[in-house]
Amino acid sequence: SQTIHQWPATLVQPVGSPLSLECTVEGTSNPNLYWYRQAAGRGLQLLFYSVGIGQISSEVPQNLSASRPQDRQFILSSKKLLLSDSGFYLCAWSPPSGEQYFGPGTRLTVL
């Protein structure tokens, strides 16, 4: 069966510091991968998606970037965090049938 991992689970970072969040998927190959942010108030915002190694599409301009160095690895990064980057970050993968399966999330607090 397929599983999706995210780490770290919780992160507290100062403004201006760098960020690296990692997501890995097991038990499948060539998945589509997604990064979402969920701010307080529950709504989900799609940040990036990837259909293959090195292929990244950005949904909104922002302070973040994404990379996919391996088939089942998806990384969310920032060179300098802003207060507004705080939130709950969710990684997801999808099979060809279109539904998405989410990881446990990373709670990021920028102080």
Add this chain to the structure above:
Amino acid sequence: GNSVTQMEGPVTLSEEAFLTINCTYTATGYPSLFWYVQYPGEGLQLLLKATKADDKGSNKGFEATYRKETTSFHLEKGSVQVSDSAVYFCALSDQWGGGSNYKLTFGKGTLLTVNP
């Protein structure tokens, strides 16, 4: 573009009450429809799905029917439990770029609280 509208709540019910969370959508083509559930501090879990008109998705006592004529996918459960307290998201799947590439459009979520 595509959109999903769901009742924002919060919805507060007593245990064993009947639950309905309304969801309507706007989409071109024939999207698949989903309900996800998010428990506090966790990621989203796929609760049920329907891929074509008149399909009924069901899981854990929850069910929803894909109604193309009313563009709706309302979530129902006959008897809720305290453990059903969570945020529920309605979503539709939008194919893009041909092949097996999809993006989900989510509603804003509905907070359900079930009291004993």
